[in-house]
Amino acid sequence: MKTRVLFLLIAQCFGYYISVQGQGLKPILTRVNVQADTAKKADIIDNEWVAVGINRPYAVQYDYTHLFNGKPSYRFELKNEDNSLEGYAKGDTKGRIEFSYCYATHDDFASLPVKSFANAQKLKTVYHYGKGAAPQASSKSYTFSIYVPSDLPENVSSIFAQWHGMPNRTLVSTPEGEIKTLSTEEFIDLYDKMIFKKNIAHDKVEKKDKDGNVVKDKNGNIVYTAGKPNGWLVEQGGYPPLAFGFSKGYFYIKANSDSKWLTDKTDRNNADPTKHAIMEEVTSDYKTSTIAYKMPFREFPKDCWVTFLIDIDWTKYGKEANNVVKPGKLDVNMNYTQRGKIERKHIVNNQKILIGRNDDDGYYFKFGIYRVGSSAPVWYNLAGYKEHTK
Known part of the structure; x- marks a missing residue:
């Protein structure tokens, strides 16, 4: 039994080696929104990225045909x-x-107050807490x-x-043109009342169907859309x-x-x-x-x-x-x-x-x-x- 398992493992490894050598490329399929989410262990590439x-499978791949210092390089492609x-x-x-090269993990928030991660998601500053x-x-x-x-x-x-x-989006311009830095709590209050498109804040308007009824999502929550710009601006870069x-x-x-x-x-x-x-x-x-x-x-x-x-x-x-x-x-x-x-x-x-x-x-x-x-x-x-x- 042990011999059979060992044989299967060797065969699988050899088959993978043949596949890699045949095409020379191995897709990297994980993606992370570093501003709004943490990286899981499986998302981290070579302990660095x-x-x-x-x-897309072809968008970024390990390239075994173009080695760098004896290791596969990264092939990037957009069609x-x-x-x-x-x-x-x-x-x-x-x-x-x-x-x-910059991202945060769950461990970066482990010792912080419970709301820190949720607030960082709204501020789009999750990666500020990482390496x-x-x-x-x-x-x-x-x-x-x-x-x-x-x-x-x-x-x-x-x-x-x-x-x-x-x-950091806590730096804002008010409708009166005053530039100031809000506390996290003050920004979250704005976030809950408005919809931001890039650096421009819009009124939060209830979405309605063709019959004039308020639209709700599958969890029963009201769906909102962006109305007119309301004069607030936030720092975006x-x-x-x-x-x-x-x-x-x-x-x-x-x-x-x-x-x-x-x-x-x-x-x-x-x-x-x-x-x-x-x-x-x-x-x-x-x-x-x-x-x-x-x-x-x-x-x-x-x-x-x-x-x-x-x-x-x-x-x-x-x-x-x-x-x-x-x-x-x-x-x-x-x-x-x-x-x-x-x-x-x-x-x-x-x-x-x-x-x-x-x-x-x-x-x-x-x-x-x-x-x-x-x-x-x-x-x-x-x-x-x-x-x-x-």
Whole structure:
């Protein structure tokens, strides 16, 4: 009996090995909404990540055909039809499949008051309680690697790595235009009376059927819809403070800064790699956007691992003063081996730069595919992420 069980186990393992080697890919199927939910043990990938975004078997997979330091890398892909989210402008769409290094687990809330998790869900700050955030105005070092195939189209549009802010929605603007920070209890009171669409609050209106009857869900609770905007605004965030991506025939590194205590979502100040020179600041009253580096996509190394080593001093802001207290710095090295030759390029040389957001909390890293506007297919591999305090 023991011999038969051992034989079956060996056969199963061998069959799995053949399957993996035959196709070289193994789908990663778990997804987590890091703002509104905790990660279960089964959701955590390689003790480091959780996946966010579209859930398709091909969207993110272990790739055994493109190893990195002897381990399978992560292959990300979005097809034409995978832009499932509303974009920034009317009619625009965006698609996402990314790994987030920042997330919380049930254990992060275990010692906190009972209502803490429910409140964090409503505030969309669950991930603030977990691991992976770089504090405001801190200094950090990061590294990661990307493998871009030579058959990836030149018109690819994708952010493949980004550092994102961590806004807190208790910072609000009242209908009278007063900007203030609410207590958690005060915000929950608003949450129960209104419906928020992005940063705009709407009146809560009972949903009615065609006969004028109030609609209820299967549990007997009244269903509400969003009515007119009521003048309340909440902090939601904005462009990522740092992004590595491909757009309009370029590889680019872009730094963004927002010194306004409550972000103005109508201000879309944003540098364009086709229009703006390296280190040219594009400014509005409170925002600065800078192309820290760019190169034509056709010149970006293909069919090899390209490793980025990044040092960041995040900008320090003055909170309610809506100002910059101390600018930041950015240093980036790009290393790769192609046709047997090792290349080391210092592409951003310890540049003084505005980089960050005027939030209480800091920043967290994501890599994968974040596609805005274009529905062209995108695929590449990522691996080798590390971070540490300088």
